[in-house]
Amino acid sequence: SCxxxxxxxxxxxxxxxxxxxxxxxxxxxxxxxxxxxQCSIIQRFHTAQQRPGSHPWLPAAGHVELGWVMDWFxxxxxxxxxxxxxxxxxxxxxxxxxxxxxxxxxxxxxxDICFHKKYRTHDGSCNNLxxxxxxxxxxxxxxxxxxxxQNGFNLPRGFSLAxxxxxxxxxxxxxxxxxxxxxxxxxxxxxxxxxxxxxxxFLDHDMDQTVAAISMSRFSDGAPCSxxxxxxxxxxxxxxxxxxxxxxNGRCMxxxxxxxxxxxxxxxxxMNSVYAREQINHLTSYIDASNVYGSTEQESRELRDLSxxxxxxxxxxxxASSGKHLLPFAVGPPTECMRDENESPVPCFLxxxxxxxxxxxxxxxxxxWFREHNRIATELAALNPHWDGDLLYHEARKIVGAQMQHITxxxxxxxxxxxxxxxxxxxxxxxxxxxxxxxxxxxATAAFRFGHTLINPFLYRLNxxxxxxxxxxxxxxxxxxxxxxxxxxxxxDPLLRGLFGVPGKMRVPSELLNMxxxxxxxxxxxxxxxxxxxxxIQRGRDHGIPPYNDFRxxxxxxxxxxxxxxxxxxxxxxxxxxxxxxxxxxKNIDLFPALMVEDLVPGTRVGPTLMCLLxxxxxxxxxxxxxxxxxxxxxxxxxxTQIRQASLARxxxxxxxxxxxxxxxxxxxxxxxxxxxxxxxxxAVDLRLWxxxxxxxxxxxxxxxxxxxxxxxxxxxxxxxx
Numbered sequence: 001s002c003x004x005x006x007x008x009x010x011x012x013x014x015x016x017x018x019x020x021x022x023x024x025x026x027x028x029x030x031x032x033x034x035x036x037x038q039c040s041i042i043q044r045f046h047t048a049q050q051r052p053g054s055h056p057w058l059p060a061a062g063h064v065e066l067g068w069v070m071d072w073f074x075x076x077x078x079x080x081x082x083x084x085x086x087x088x089x090x091x092x093x094x095x096x097x098x099x100x101x102x103x104x105x106x107x108x109x110x111x112d113i114c115f116h117k118k119y120r121t122h123d124g125s126c127n128n129l130x131x132x133x134x135x136x137x138x139x140x141x142x143x144x145x146x147x148x149x150q151n152g153f154n155l156p157r158g159f160s161l162a163x164x165x166x167x168x169x170x171x172x173x174x175x176x177x178x179x180x181x182x183x184x185x186x187x188x189x190x191x192x193x194x195x196x197x198x199x200x201x202f203l204d205h206d207m208d209q210t211v212a213a214i215s216m217s218r219f220s221d222g223a224p225c226s227x228x229x230x231x232x233x234x235x236x237x238x239x240x241x242x243x244x245x246x247x248x249n250g251r252c253m254x255x256x257x258x259x260x261x262x263x264x265x266x267x268x269x270x271m272n273s274v275y276a277r278e279q280i281n282h283l284t285s286y287i288d289a290s291n292v293y294g295s296t297e298q299e300s301r302e303l304r305d306l307s308x309x310x311x312x313x314x315x316x317x318x319x320a321s322s323g324k325h326l327l328p329f330a331v332g333p334p335t336e337c338m339r340d341e342n343e344s345p346v347p348c349f350l351x352x353x354x355x356x357x358x359x360x361x362x363x364x365x366x367x368x369w370f371r372e373h374n375r376i377a378t379e380l381a382a383l384n385p386h387w388d389g390d391l392l393y394h395e396a397r398k399i400v401g402a403q404m405q406h407i408t409x410x411x412x413x414x415x416x417x418x419x420x421x422x423x424x425x426x427x428x429x430x431x432x433x434x435x436x437x438x439x440x441x442x443x444a445t446a447a448f449r450f451g452h453t454l455i456n457p458f459l460y461r462l463n464x465x466x467x468x469x470x471x472x473x474x475x476x477x478x479x480x481x482x483x484x485x486x487x488x489x490x491x492x493d494p495l496l497r498g499l500f501g502v503p504g505k506m507r508v509p510s511e512l513l514n515m516x517x518x519x520x521x522x523x524x525x526x527x528x529x530x531x532x533x534x535x536x537i538q539r540g541r542d543h544g545i546p547p548y549n550d551f552r553x554x555x556x557x558x559x560x561x562x563x564x565x566x567x568x569x570x571x572x573x574x575x576x577x578x579x580x581x582x583x584x585x586x587k588n589i590d591l592f593p594a595l596m597v598e599d600l601v602p603g604t605r606v607g608p609t610l611m612c613l614l615x616x617x618x619x620x621x622x623x624x625x626x627x628x629x630x631x632x633x634x635x636x637x638x639x640x641t642q643i644r645q646a647s648l649a650r651x652x653x654x655x656x657x658x659x660x661x662x663x664x665x666x667x668x669x670x671x672x673x674x675x676x677x678x679x680x681x682x683x684a685v686d687l688r689l690w691x692x693x694x695x696x697x698x699x700x701x702x703x704x705x706x707x708x709x710x711x712x713x714x715x716x717x718x719x720x721x722x
Contacts, residue, residue, distance in 0.1 A: 108132045119394045120401070120627050122293060122300040124284030127437075127626050134436045135285040135624065137295040138211070140261045140278040141441035144554055144616070147276045147544030154265035154277035156257075156541040159231055168584040173537035174253070175241045176593055180578045181533040182518035183511040186457065188503040192415055192605075194361075195499040195666050197454035199412050199648065202365045204451070205353045206291040206404065207621070208444040210539075211259045211280040226254045233257065236542060238534050246519050250528035255535065257542050278441075279543050283353070285439040286625050287408060289401040291353040292369050303352060304393065311377040311392025313370050316349070319491055322657035325374075326486065327351055327367055337481045346484035360479045361459055361499055364492040371655035373400050376687065383691040395690060402629035403646040403685070405622075411647065413618060415667055417611060418604030424615045428622060431631045437624030440617050442551065445543050446592040447613040449536050450606065453507040453596055457514040460498030461490065464658070466672040469494045477520035477529075493657050500652070500666035507605060509572055509597045536592045548594035548609070549586050555612035560586040569598045569608055638689050645683040653679035 108125035110116050116126045124136040133139055150159045158170035189196075213234035217224050225235035229252035237252035247253075258279045260267065265277030283295045292313075294300045305312040315325035327349035337348040337357050348357045349366070356366040377396040381387065387395075414422050440447075458473045471489045479485070486492060505514065513533050521530040552569075553559050560566050563580045570576055575597050583589050598607025606614060627634055629643055649666050652659055660679050663670035670676055 120288050122297050123295060124286055128433055130433050135438050137284045138280060141281050142438040143441055145546045145550055148546040149276060149544045158541050170588055171582040172239050172241050173534040174238055174531055176537055176582055177518055177531050177533035178245055181512045182515055184515055185511050187506040187508050187511055189506040191669055192504050192667055193500050193669055194456055194502050194504040196504050197451055198361045198499050200451040201362055203408055204448055205355055206287055207285055208439045209282040211282045213256045213259050216256055225256050238538050247528055253528050253530055255538050281439050285437050287405050287621060289404055293397055294352045309389035310381060311389045311396055312374050319657055324371060324657060327370055337483050344484040346487050349483050357481050357483055360485055360495055364495040367492050368651055368655045372651055375654055379687050380690055402643045405629045406643055406646050407648050416605050420601055421604055421611045421615055425619055428630050431626050432623045435620055435624030437620050441543055442545055443613060443617040445540050445545050447610055450610055452532055453512045454504050456505050457516045460502045461494035462497035462501050466501050476516035491657050493659055496652055496656055500662060503669050509575055512596050537590050540590055540592050545591050547587060548589040548591045551609055555609050571599050642685045642689050645685050650682045650684055653682055
């Protein structure tokens with residue numbers, strides 16, 4: 001922690017250390033940068049301990065205002081100034097430690113070549129042996145285009161009412177949402193089920209999660225961002241316009257900026273450079289089932305059952321009727337799942353991604369895949385009783401990740417991208433170490449959020465004959481952080497049937513996000529319910545995502561100088577007029593809403609610019625992954641043949657409690673019985689292809705002759721593999 005690092009500085013006496021706990025890492029850095037000499041850095045801390053509130057930049061609440069630092073920076077001479085001239089190398093190192101920057105400059109150890117040639121690390125490092133941090137967790141999102149900030153550096157567009165005297169101000173995100181995104185009208189998808197949306201969300205939580213600001217209170221006075229309506233870092237509240245159709249008694253919605261990468265934005269000044277603010281991906285970018293196993297070694301160990309040599313994940317309560325386990329409960333203080341005193345006090349479930357409890361359909365998916373890991377590990381143990389727990393765990397994990405990749409690229413993406421998009425994606429031609437598989441900022445912040453337009457306002461719950469269960473369907477806002485409903489209202493089976501047995505929501509340009517998402521989001525946790533569409537727009541500005549027009553040019557579409565120039569991609573005149581009324585100029589249009597109102601390319605669920613961005617990202621994720629399941633050497637040819645038998649239908653058959661009837665393709669709409677088959681007719685992965693033929697020296701000799709790595713014992717690494 002910052003305090004631990006600072007306690008190593010001999011200049012501070014023990015009596016002056018305890019009071020530093022309220023200072024966050026970036027605040028410490030900013031204070032340090034404000035000092036004119038190395039001596040005054042320490043002096044400011046001493047003074048702060050002795051006389052809190054006596055300085056205009058240090059209120060009694062103990063938080064530091066950023067404004068004085070910005071003023072200080074702007075007053076410095078611009079030419080030839082070296083920020084690190086202010087402090088000695090010793091204190092520069094200390095400041096870098098305090099800021100947290102040093103901790104993020106980790107250099108992974110990829111020397112255990114026997115492990116790294118066969119298995120992924122949990123944090124994604126050492127996948128690309130030439131660039132070990134590509135795609136790793138806690139690294140920066142990638143950019144297709146230079147970021148667009150109001151000041152070219154770190155302030156979001158729209159941070160002030162007008163970016164420039166010559167420019168039109170950006171519309172309020174909430175106004176854009178109410179004018180053209182929120183809808184009460186829902187058109188069912190006549191082809192694809194609600195599972196199309198649910199797989200997309202589950203997949204997204206394997207690839208990206210933006211790290212939020214380290215403080216949820218503004219630096220100026222310590223007031224919680226949930227209680228203020230100011231653009232006072234890190235708060236960046238979503239302003240509610242006058243005459244809002246819902247919000248009458250609130251002026252804003254809660255929003256906090258994403259945490260910047262160390263060495264970008266304000267912290268870049270310490271490095272004697274100026275780099276625009278970048279954001280952090282908490283997860284590994286690779287499709288590696290990190291939502292099942294975690295994105296750090298520490299997270300993985302918290303999820304594993306290390307009590308025996310079985311390679312299992314920790315299990316929760318047993319479902320009496322099936323003998324299968326639910327996810328374990330998260331331990332620690334009360335969680336967001338126990339906020340409502342009127343509901344049963346059931347804590348959140350624990351999974352590889354902490355958003356597993358966000359809504360019940362997602363929780364059901366996490367339950368399926370944690371069970372799938374344990375099912376595979378148990379079967380591998382029976383086939384190979386000489387394998388230890390680590391080997392069972394890593395082999396099962398490898399198979400689970402491969403199944404997710406196969407389902408995504410052969411069963412899910414073709415429905416989203418259609419024939420045109422899959423042609424744009426191109427065929428797999430092998431691993432390319434020059435491809436960075438990191439997640440694009442525009443993908444995480446705008447493009448992949450297209451899934452929000454596919455969400456029904458209800459989570460349907462169906463019994464064995466696909467009729468509503470006794471407790472009925474659930475309005476979406478009552479399904480947020482509600483694990484008690486799985487414990488007490490029928491388990492995961494009704495939810496799963498409601499996903500593959502009900503049509504999804506069709507994305508119609510005039511019917512985008514249902515009102516459960518724009519008017520009731522997390523209503524039980526906030527005094528003013530949030531608006532997912534407004535959040536998406538605000539997050540894009542927070543991340544410096546360039547306007548829609550810039551991405552049109554990137555995707556080889558024409559640059560729209562006038563709103564009429566959008567007519568080929570947005571045929572609806574009423575929508576174009578709404579854009580004109582809101583934005584005034586095509587150069588201002590935010591990426592997210594524009595992507596959502598583009599007309600669908602025939603045979604797809606995306607418009608042309610969105611197709612371009614999705615194919616760009618999914619090509620990188622495939623081609624830049626050394627452990628891609630089709631990359632020769634990752635699996636034997638016989639094993640790969642079995643992986644290609646995998647389907648989400650089979651995973652449901654194997655890991656639900658009692659589901660026995662479903663369609664072969666759970667993304668495709670089918671009526672009960674007609675179009676459905678028995679689980680006995682769904683192909684399965686034959687794990688006998690993972691059985692060792694022999695043990696000990698004979699196995700090692702065969703592995704060496706085959707040019708491969710042993711599964712245990714001696715590690716053979718032929719030169720051609722290096």
